[in-house]
Amino acid sequence: MTEEGHPKDEVVDRYKIEPEASSRQEQLPEMSANLSLSFTLPQIMKVDASQFWRGVQARDVPETPISPQITRLTLWHRSAMILGVALLSQLRVFWPALRAHLRQEQSVRNLLVGEALARAAETLGPVFTKAAQAISYRTDLLPQSFLEPLARLQENVRSQRAFDRELAVCATLLRPPNNELSSVDELPIACGSIAAVFRATTRAGFSVAIKVVRPGVAEAINLDLACLRVLMLRAARMRLAAGIPVMEIFESIADMVAGQCDMVREAQNLQAFAKSASQTRGISIPHRRENPTMSPNLLVMDYVDDGVSISSSDLDDWRFKSASLNLLRFLYRMIFIDGFVHCDLHPGNIRVRLDGSVCLLDAGLAAKLTPEDRDGFRDFFVALACGDTDAMTSAIIKSATSVPADLAQIELRADVETLVRRYSGRNAGDFAVAEFVYRVFDLQRKHRLYGAPGFVSAIWALLMFEGVVRNRYPDLDFQSEARPYAVASLLLSNSRPRSMNGTRA
Numbered sequence: 001m002t003e004e005g006h007p008k009d010e011v012v013d014r015y016k017i018e019p020e021a022s023s024r025q026e027q028l029p030e031m032s033a034n035l036s037l038s039f040t041l042p043q044i045m046k047v048d049a050s051q052f053w054r055g056v057q058a059r060d061v062p063e064t065p066i067s068p069q070i071t072r073l074t075l076w077h078r079s080a081m082i083l084g085v086a087l088l089s090q091l092r093v094f095w096p097a098l099r100a101h102l103r104q105e106q107s108v109r110n111l112l113v114g115e116a117l118a119r120a121a122e123t124l125g126p127v128f129t130k131a132a133q134a135i136s137y138r139t140d141l142l143p144q145s146f147l148e149p150l151a152r153l154q155e156n157v158r159s160q161r162a163f164d165r166e167l168a169v170c171a172t173l174l175r176p177p178n179n180e181l182s183s184v185d186e187l188p189i190a191c192g193s194i195a196a197v198f199r200a201t202t203r204a205g206f207s208v209a210i211k212v213v214r215p216g217v218a219e220a221i222n223l224d225l226a227c228l229r230v231l232m233l234r235a236a237r238m239r240l241a242a243g244i245p246v247m248e249i250f251e252s253i254a255d256m257v258a259g260q261c262d263m264v265r266e267a268q269n270l271q272a273f274a275k276s277a278s279q280t281r282g283i284s285i286p287h288r289r290e291n292p293t294m295s296p297n298l299l300v301m302d303y304v305d306d307g308v309s310i311s312s313s314d315l316d317d318w319r320f321k322s323a324s325l326n327l328l329r330f331l332y333r334m335i336f337i338d339g340f341v342h343c344d345l346h347p348g349n350i351r352v353r354l355d356g357s358v359c360l361l362d363a364g365l366a367a368k369l370t371p372e373d374r375d376g377f378r379d380f381f382v383a384l385a386c387g388d389t390d391a392m393t394s395a396i397i398k399s400a401t402s403v404p405a406d407l408a409q410i411e412l413r414a415d416v417e418t419l420v421r422r423y424s425g426r427n428a429g430d431f432a433v434a435e436f437v438y439r440v441f442d443l444q445r446k447h448r449l450y451g452a453p454g455f456v457s458a459i460w461a462l463l464m465f466e467g468v469v470r471n472r473y474p475d476l477d478f479q480s481e482a483r484p485y486a487v488a489s490l491l492l493s494n495s496r497p498r499s500m501n502g503t504r505a
Contacts, residue, residue, distance in 0.1 A: 079227050082124055089120035110146035118149040122157055122193075126217055127224040129153055129193035130257060137311055137347050140470045151311075154348025157193050184210065194221075194260050194364070199303055207303035208289055211263060213296070218261040225254045244441045245401070248453030252367065253460070256343055260364035263299035269340075269363035270301065276338050282326030282357040304359050307351035310468060315352055317472075322356030324469045324476060330358075331465055332482050336378050336489035339369040341457045345464040373454030375493050380455075382486045385479035387424040389417040396440070400449040412447050419443060429474020433459065433466045 093112040100109040121132040135142065136150035181200050188196040189209070194217050198210045229250065236246035259265050267288045274285040286302040308314055310323055327350065334341045344365035351359040369377070376399045383391035393416045397403060423436055437459055444451045469476055 074223065075226060075230070078223050079230075082128075082224075082227065085120050085123050089116040089123075092116060107143070107145040110143045111148065114146040115149040118153060121150075121153065125220045125224060126193040126260075127221055127228070127257060129157055133193075133346050133348070134464070138467045140467065151347075153193070154309075154346055155190050155192070157191050181208075192362075193217075195263075200300075207305065209286070209301050209303040211266075211299040211301070213261055213263060213298070218258070221258055221261065225258065229254070244445065245451050245453040249456050252453055252456040256365050256367050256457070259366075262296045264296050266364045267299055267301075269366045272338075272340050273334075273342060273360065273363055273366075276333055276340070277330065277360075280326075280330045280333055282322070283330045284357065284359045285363070286359070286361065304351060304361065307353040307359055309347045310350040310352050310358075311347035312352075319352055319354070319356045321473055321476075323350070323352040323358050324473050325481070326356065326358050327468075328465065328476070328478055328481055329485070330360075331461055332485040335369065335458045335461070336374065336482070336485040337492060339371065339374045341367050341369065341461050343367055343457055343460050343464070345461060345468065347468060350468065367457030367460075369457060370454060371493070373458075374489065377455050377458050378486050378489045378493075381479075381482055384420060384424055385482060385486075387420055389413060389420050392416050392420055396444065396449065399455075400444065400451060402450045404448045407447060407449075412443075415443050415446065425479065427474060428466065428470050428476040428478050431466075431478070433463045 090113070093116045097109045097112045100106075100112065118132060121128040132150050133153050136147055136153055139147060182203050184200040185198050187198075189199050190197040193214075195211050195213045198212065200208050200210050202208060232246055232250040235241055270285060270288045274287060277283040277285045286304055289300040289302070310320065310327075315323075327345070331341075331345070342360060342363065342365070344362055345360075349361045351361065353359065376395065379391065380395040380399065382388075383395055390413070393409075393413045396412075396416065397407075419439060423431060441451055
């Protein structure tokens with residue numbers, strides 16, 4: 001028996017690691033036959049699937065099938081739970097927060113509300129915890145006192161101690177057949193919403209990190225994404241969303257989030273990022289350790305024990321700025337040259353060493369850019385950096401998935417010129433990525449251009465980076481830093497053979 005009373009065989013069975021082991025789907029509670037109703041989201045919502053947005057252009061709403069295990073009852077039950085937890089978390093702090101507000105103790109009020117939100121995110125699971133992490137360091141947008149409780153979610157998501165010990169037992173039992181590991185720590189060194197990380201020691205005396213996926217996480221993520229998909233389909237049909245590829249953006253982000261549960265996929269991501277980092281100064285990636293028991297539930301990699309978080313107050317300005325430049329150049333290489341982007345650049349995943357170099361952790365949230373999307377984003381970004389209105393106008397038209405026959409190009413160019421004049425040449429402190437993207441979508445909606453969703457991963461990564469540097473390095477000239485990588489991307493694009501339809505292969 002283990003410490004928590006689980007037979008070892010039961011623990012091993014619960015964390016099967018064979019490559020074909022997709023038994024997680026079988027762990028879902030079985031519904032009775034009369035409740036197991038297969039459906040697609042448009043059927044539930046009773047929407048007209050022939051219109052994606054009104055008043056501008058008709059588009060088909062793709063029918064998004066959901067796993068048969070997720071029934072109508074399951075979906076509504078989870079939606080009610082999400083709403084209930086959100087309301088209850090705020091009701092618990094309503095009176096203390098109101099008293100603090102009346103006493104003009106704004107920092108206390110913000111702290112109470114932030115802590116309630118953090119606890120709600122932990123209760124609701126990985127999708128909501130990931131959303132809280134994404135805003136937890138945006139001090140340029142929200143008060144520091146409000147974000148302080150959310151910041152702990154970057155590395156330490158609260159969970160039951162018994163649950164963590166069970167994962168530790170699992171990690172011990174899943175060591176390679178050759179007994180390469182001599183010991184595994186009982187408690188995790190980092191506890192995320194999707195996986196827990198344990199420190200282990202090899203027989204040769206080297207420290208490694210073992211990342212173990214929490215049981216039931218994949219099913220929880222799929223269910224929450226199904227609930228959010230309903231809301232996104234509703235939002236996509238609103239006039240305010242006209243011209244914005246709401247569902248395409250959501251599906252891109254959903255695919256990235258769901259992929260974090262697969263440690264085989266993350267191991268491949270680590271290898272890809274390590275290859276890119278080897279050609280970029282000041283960036284390192286933990287190497288995946290060869291493991292005969294490779295599985296979607298377990299990953300063994302190098303243990304990183306040096307450096308501090310990029311948000312640490314112990315980090316002096318020189319090291320912060322050096323790390324920011326190294327990270328920005330690596331980000332541009334990923335976007336413009338490699339076409340494979342690390343999309344989880346929050347402070348908990350960025351370690352800065354004494355020499356200002358950066359070690360990037362957690363390669364689960366990543367996305368691939370197609371050559372066409374890479375070229376389109378490059379043309380768009382370079383036109384902005386150079387203040388070229390004509391090139392920007394051309395890039396916007398070229399990236400659109402549909403262009404009206406009666407497009408007013410003179411008016412479009414005038415609007416693009418206003419946009420370029422407002423944002424071109426700005427430093428990090430004066431440039432808000434979210435605001436700029438919204439204005440681009442608003443311009444596309446005005447001229448009935450349906451925006452392309454292929455830039456989502458690049459924009460997401462830039463949003464994450466912006467939150468890290470905007471307050472502390474406001475004079476960072478991030479637009480000019482992109483130029484050498486854009487030129488390299490252009491040369492790479494010209495060297496690719498053309499396909500039969502005239503595009504670059």
